[in-house]
Amino acid sequence: MGKPQEQRKKEIIQATLDLTADLGIKRVTTQAIADRVGIAQPTVFRHFKTRDDIFAAVIGWITENLSKAILSGVNPEDEADEQLRKLIQSQLAFINKHRAVPRVLFSDFLHLESPKLKSLLQELMNGYIKRVAQLLQQGKESGAFHKNLDVDQTARYIAALIQGLVLRWSVYEFNFSLEKEAKIIWKFLQPVLKAH
Amino acid sequence: MGKPQEQRKKEIIQATLDLTADLGIKRVTTQAIADRVGIAQPTVFRHFKTRDDIFAAVIGWITENLSKAILSGVNPEDEADEQLRKLIQSQLAFINKHRAVPRVLFSDFLHLESPKLKSLLQELMNGYIKRVAQLLQQGKESGAFHKNLDVDQTARYIAALIQGLVLRWSVYEFNFSLEKEAKIIWKFLQPVLKAH
DNA sequence: CCCAAAAGTGAGTAATCAATTGCTTATTAT
DNA sequence: ATAATAAGCAATTGATTACTCACTTTTGGG
Numbered sequence: 010m011g012k013p014q015e016q017r018k019k020e021i022i023q024a025t026l027d028l029t030a031d032l033g034i035k036r037v038t039t040q041a042i043a044d045r046v047g048i049a050q051p052t053v054f055r056h057f058k059t060r061d062d063i064f065a066a067v068i069g070w071i072t073e074n075l076s077k078a079i080l081s082g083v084n085p086e087d088e089a090d091e092q093l094r095k096l097i098q099s100q101l102a103f104i105n106k107h108r109a110v111p112r113v114l115f116s117d118f119l120h121l122e123s124p125k126l127k128s129l130l131q132e133l134m135n136g137y138i139k140r141v142a143q144l145l146q147q148g149k150e151s152g153a154f155h156k157n158l159d160v161d162q163t164a165r166y167i168a169a170l171i172q173g174l175v176l177r178w179s180v181y182e183f184n185f186s187l188e189k190e191a192k193i194i195w196k197f198l199q200p201v202l203k204a205h
Numbered sequence: 206m207g208k209p210q211e212q213r214k215k216e217i218i219q220a221t222l223d224l225t226a227d228l229g230i231k232r233v234t235t236q237a238i239a240d241r242v243g244i245a246q247p248t249v250f251r252h253f254k255t256r257d258d259i260f261a262a263v264i265g266w267i268t269e270n271l272s273k274a275i276l277s278g279v280n281p282e283d284e285a286d287e288q289l290r291k292l293i294q295s296q297l298a299f300i301n302k303h304r305a306v307p308r309v310l311f312s313d314f315l316h317l318e319s320p321k322l323k324s325l326l327q328e329l330m331n332g333y334i335k336r337v338a339q340l341l342q343q344g345k346e347s348g349a350f351h352k353n354l355d356v357d358q359t360a361r362y363i364a365a366l367i368q369g370l371v372l373r374w375s376v377y378e379f380n381f382s383l384e385k386e387a388k389i390i391w392k393f394l395q396p397v398l399k400a401h
Numbered sequence: 402c403c404c405a406a407a408a409g410t411g412a413g414t415a416a417t418c419a420a421t422t423g424c425t426t427a428t429t430a431t
Numbered sequence: 432a433t434a435a436t437a438a439g440c441a442a443t444t445g446a447t448t449a450c451t452c453a454c455t456t457t458t459g460g461g
Contacts, residue, residue: 177364197362
């Protein structure tokens with residue numbers, strides 16, 4: 010028993026990620042996935058019951074690896090403001106490397122077609138906002154950020170700022186570097202976090 | 206000759222807007238549009254050559270009416286900061302009333318499927334950013350905003366902030382009021398515009 | 402009132418795709 | 432080795448949907 014070709018699942022997820030980056034979700038057909046992996050179209054359904062299940066797995070992959078990227082980019086010894094800076098930087102670096110992320114995140118198709126996928130996305134966003142709010146609270150207590158900061162509100166707006174940035178990046182066909190933008194966004198945030 | 210039923214075009218655009226708000230672009234079939242207007246499906250193609258043409262007209266409608274809403278909400282006599290506040294407020298009020306807007310703006314389908322529609326969207330965004338940058342420049346000169354403000358950069362980030370906000374609003378199924386958020390977003394922007 | 406153009410329709414067509422079926426081949430567990 | 436299970440495939444199915452066609456009805460200008 011067991012799973013000798015658990016490998017194939019990973020290959021399918023990876024192929025779907027690659028294709029999504031280039032084509033957008035709608036054009037990623039099970040045939041296209043099969044072609045890229047090098048198997049026949051029906052074989053895809055040996056590994057995933059439905060096409061939606063494939064995208065659920067893709068969102069799972071993004072959630073897992075985005076979390077990893079963020080965690081590994083941050084040193085818990087640092088002050089909260091430095092941690093936040095690095096969090097934003099590693100988040101943008103990750104997205105920069107994986108263009109499928111905005112395609113998945115901004116797909117009205119996914120949002121509306123499948124309640125399951127939608128709630129996965131909402132959880133991903135909630136988790137991110139909660140993490141940022143934690144850091145803001147920590148920095149507020151340590152004095153790195155100003156005393157009257159509304160941590161939840163601010164966390165939501167930092168998330169919005171980044172999502173808007175990533176949206177523009179994807180609408181303009183990835184024609185600027187997100188990593189450079191990390192620095193600018195950080196500068197933009199300074200007066201919000203530190204001012205009175 | 207002439208256009209006795211120019212009316213029908215408007216009805217089709219309106220039906221498409223309504224349906225898009227509820228269903229998202231993918232599910233807005235020409236059949237669904239016909240049903241809502243109360244005509245047969247082939248009749249739709251008497252007024253628009255292709256489905257894409259319908260959505261091009263919808264983007265045209267949004268562009269036109271968003272501009273109108275923004276212009277009519279702003280008094281050119283006011284100081285630049287007051288004008289900017291009102292611009293953001295009336296923009297969010299408009300989007301609040303027309304849920305199709307985020308569905309159209311955030312549709313990977315539109316972005317990737319039709320270069321024509323994509324460039325219409327880019328123009329819409331460019332026009333908005335340019336307008337904000339103008340106001341920022343004006344306010345910088347009049348002293349309403351601080352001297353070192355990078356107007357282009359800041360305009361892009363204001364746009365990103367709003368787009369991110371609207372994205373969250375649509376992902377969470379419109380379950381909060383955008384107009385209330387206008388006040389909060391304005392408060393959030395204060396230190397950015399006036400500090401230093 | 403008339404007739405040409407526009408608006409309308411029912412009945413297709415053609416293309417696209419997710420998913421199924423029935424069968425063969427490879428893998429692994431004992 | 433071998434039986435059971437998983438992985439593979441060619442062929443097909445069934446559903447969806449933009450768009451066409453051949454024809455009828457409505458409308459408005461002279």
